[in-house]
Amino acid sequence: MYKAHHAWLFLAIPGILLLIFTVIPTVAALFLSFTNYNVFSPVGWVGLANYKQLIHDSNFWSAMKNTLTYWVLVTPALSILSIFLAVLVNRKMKGVSVYRLIYYFPVLVSVVVTAMLWKWMFQEDGIMNYLLSIFNIAPAKWLTSKSMVMPSLAIVTIWQGLGYYMLFYLAGLQSISEELYEAADLEGAGFWKKQFYITFPLLRPVIFFVVVVSTMSAFKEFTMMLTMTKGGPIGSSKTVVYMIYEKAFEQLDMGYASAISFALFLIILVLTLINQKFLDKDNQA
Amino acid sequence: MSNKNEKEFSVKRATRVNIGYHILLILIALIMVVPFIWTLSTSLKGQNEAVFSFPPQFIPGHPTFGNYAVVWNTLPIGRFLINSLILAVFGVALPVVLCSMAAFPLARMNFRGKNFVFMIIMGTMMIPGEVTMIPVYLIINKLGLMGNYAGIILPAAVPAMSIFLMRQGLLGIPKEMEESAIIDGAKVWQIFLHIMLPMVKPTLATMSILNFIGAWNNFLWPLLVLEDPNTYPLTLGLYKLQGTFVANTRMIAAGAIIALVPILAVFIFFQKYFIAAAYSSVIKG
Numbered sequence: 001m002y003k004a005h006h007a008w009l010f011l012a013i014p015g016i017l018l019l020i021f022t023v024i025p026t027v028a029a030l031f032l033s034f035t036n037y038n039v040f041s042p043v044g045w046v047g048l049a050n051y052k053q054l055i056h057d058s059n060f061w062s063a064m065k066n067t068l069t070y071w072v073l074v075t076p077a078l079s080i081l082s083i084f085l086a087v088l089v090n091r092k093m094k095g096v097s098v099y100r101l102i103y104y105f106p107v108l109v110s111v112v113v114t115a116m117l118w119k120w121m122f123q124e125d126g127i128m129n130y131l132l133s134i135f136n137i138a139p140a141k142w143l144t145s146k147s148m149v150m151p152s153l154a155i156v157t158i159w160q161g162l163g164y165y166m167l168f169y170l171a172g173l174q175s176i177s178e179e180l181y182e183a184a185d186l187e188g189a190g191f192w193k194k195q196f197y198i199t200f201p202l203l204r205p206v207i208f209f210v211v212v213v214s215t216m217s218a219f220k221e222f223t224m225m226l227t228m229t230k231g232g233p234i235g236s237s238k239t240v241v242y243m244i245y246e247k248a249f250e251q252l253d254m255g256y257a258s259a260i261s262f263a264l265f266l267i268i269l270v271l272t273l274i275n276q277k278f279l280d281k282d283n284q285a
Numbered sequence: 286m287s288n289k290n291e292k293e294f295s296v297k298r299a300t301r302v303n304i305g306y307h308i309l310l311i312l313i314a315l316i317m318v319v320p321f322i323w324t325l326s327t328s329l330k331g332q333n334e335a336v337f338s339f340p341p342q343f344i345p346g347h348p349t350f351g352n353y354a355v356v357w358n359t360l361p362i363g364r365f366l367i368n369s370l371i372l373a374v375f376g377v378a379l380p381v382v383l384c385s386m387a388a389f390p391l392a393r394m395n396f397r398g399k400n401f402v403f404m405i406i407m408g409t410m411m412i413p414g415e416v417t418m419i420p421v422y423l424i425i426n427k428l429g430l431m432g433n434y435a436g437i438i439l440p441a442a443v444p445a446m447s448i449f450l451m452r453q454g455l456l457g458i459p460k461e462m463e464e465s466a467i468i469d470g471a472k473v474w475q476i477f478l479h480i481m482l483p484m485v486k487p488t489l490a491t492m493s494i495l496n497f498i499g500a501w502n503n504f505l506w507p508l509l510v511l512e513d514p515n516t517y518p519l520t521l522g523l524y525k526l527q528g529t530f531v532a533n534t535r536m537i538a539a540g541a542i543i544a545l546v547p548i549l550a551v552f553i554f555f556q557k558y559f560i561a562a563a564y565s566s567v568i569k570g
Contacts, residue, residue, distance in 0.1 A: 001463075001464075001467050002390075002393070002394040002395075002396075002473065004396040004397065006390065006394065006473045007390035007394045007396040007399070008390075008396075010386045010387065010389050010390045010477070011386070011387055011390055011391075011402065013383060013386065014383040014384065014386055014387035014442075014443045014448070015387065015402070017383065017439060017442050017443045018387075018405075018406065018409065018443050018445075020424060020439075021417075021421055021424070021439065021440040021442075021443075022409045022412070022417060022443075022445070023405065023409065024420070024424070025417035025419075025420035025421045025424065026409070026412050026416065026417055026420075028417075028420035028423075028424075029416050029417055029419060029420050032419065032420065085313070088306075088309065088310060088313075089310070091306075093303070093306075096310075099310045099313075099314055100560070101552075101553075101556055102314045102317050102318060103313065103314070103317055104559070104560075105317065105549070105552060106317055108498055108502075108548050108552055108559075109502075109545065109548070110501070110502035110504060110519075110520045110544070110548075111502065111504055111520075112504055112520045112521075112523050112524045112544075113520075113523065113541050113544050113545060116324075116523070116527065116537060116538075116541050117320040117321070117323075117324055117541065118320065120320075120323065120324070120327070120534065120538075121319075121320055121323070123337055124337075125337040125338070125339065126337060126341075127319065127320075127323060127341050130339050130340060130341055133339060159316070159317070159320075163317070167560065167564065171564045216413065220413055220414075220415050223504055223505055227504075227524060241415050244415065244418070244419075245418075248418070248419045248422075249422070249509065254419050254423070257419055258419055258420075261415055261416045261418070261419065262416065264413075264415065264416070265412070265413060265416045268413065269411075
């Protein structure tokens with residue numbers, strides 16, 4: 001009934017756009033990473049030179065360290081805290097959907113507005129320091145000290161992301177049969193026992209999904225640093241993608257920037273595979 | 286012990302638990318909304334009122350819309366809003382048209398090369414946008430799209446994720462639907478428009494919401510592509526605005542609220558689709 005040319009007619013325009021803006025750029029990025037392209041002079045093949053430079057580039061390793069710090073601060077917190085949030089709002093109760101909406105709303109706020117809001121929260125005489133003062137703790141230099149900047153940015157990310165991952169878990173929770181919890185109640189299991197023996201094991205595929213998604217986004221984050229700290233103080237919040245952005249669009253060193261982006265891609269790929277090994281054992285059998 | 290007593294006891298216990306429960310939920314909700322409330326109150330404060338204070342002043346002493354008037358009159362905020370709207374309309378409409386066109390043959394037809402095409406599209410989902418960022422920028426430049434909305438809209442016009450969602454939706458339609466249409470002499474594009482698309486309205490809604498969030502909050506590509514401040518969307522306009530009003534937090538806060546209202550309105554209006562959109566990305570994982 002359908003002929004082959006029908007298929008290609010429908011595929012033509014989207015296919016061409018996909019080719020121009022995704023497929024070709026992927027190949028081109030790999031190609032560029034072996035060149036010294038800098039916009040002004042013609043493309044020159046340099047082989048593995050960019051990658052060799054990368055290994056000895058202390059800026060790259062410090063950006064990598066910052067990225068890993070950010071990841072370690074953000075991904076476990078997002079993966080675990082949002083389970084509890086989901087358990088909390090999974091009750092059949094009047095008004096519970098209002099809480100879900102409130103928890104989810106920060107997800108929709110653009111990075112620029114989020115940056116404004118939280119820069120004010122972190123001000124010297126802002127709300128965060130006021131909270132500390134209630135407990136008689138000296139004011140912190142949230143965004144201006146080298147050791148505090150990454151944890152502060154992580155707080156913002158967690159605040160913004162909890163609602164997003166909460167919904168994933170909520171979808172997972174709603175597929176767990178009510179009877180399991182009822183049976184556990186009869187056995188006299190408390191709240192924590194039920195979470196450890198029923199919720200967590202059955203949510204395992206969702207946990208895997210959340211860990212992978214939040215890992216990917218942690219490794220790709222840089223607009224938050226660009227808008228909140230400009231990578232500072234003294235480069236201590238400069239992530240790998242921030243460095244790619246700077247190299248490519250401020251210093252126009254596109255060849256080297258492409259090499260960094262491919263290195264990053266490989267790292268994300270490896271991390272995803274490791275995650276898969278640890279968290280997705282059931283699915284491999 | 287009578288059954289009645291036992292019931293009363295458990296009802297009492299349940300209400301007590303419920304109150305504690307609500308307190309916990311409200312506390313978390315407060316954490317989520319405090320930055321917004323603070324910004325709203327700051328935007329309503331007069332010039333003589335302190336913005337930062339211990340304890341924070343959440344209710345302005347003399348509320349005024351003066352800051353909004355100043356921001357609205359001195360900055361092209363109205364222009365920014367319209368620009369954001371234009372970008373969002375295209376950012377939603379193009380993927381709806383193009384991704385359903387691409388998904389239709391992939392879901393309903395058999396043709397040579399189908400698996401190959403599908404594999405490539407799924408493969409591009411694995412490639413982070415940060416990897417292709419540099420070549421895409423160079424291609425936009427080569428096509429003469431710098432400073433042009435097409436440079437922002439076209440690269441995001443065919444999200445692989447949306448093709449995937451549409452294909453899933455279309456796969457679920459029973460074969461009989463199109464067979465009877467063909468017997469009635471319907472053309473292929475008629476089957477697509479009048480039979481296929483009406484059956485996948487929920488998927489279209491989901492897709493539109495996901496792409497709306499992406500387009501409305503897009504910051505990186507406007508930053509890279511646009512030059513003329515009159516063409517800035519809200520995100521980029523606000524980012525640059527921070528530079529002009531550094532000293533006046535009240536006015537930046539007013540600008541932030543102006544940027545938040547449309548997304549809040551859309552969210553409240555379409556809340557059930559937002560939740561569905563999040564759920565459908567779980568099913569993918």
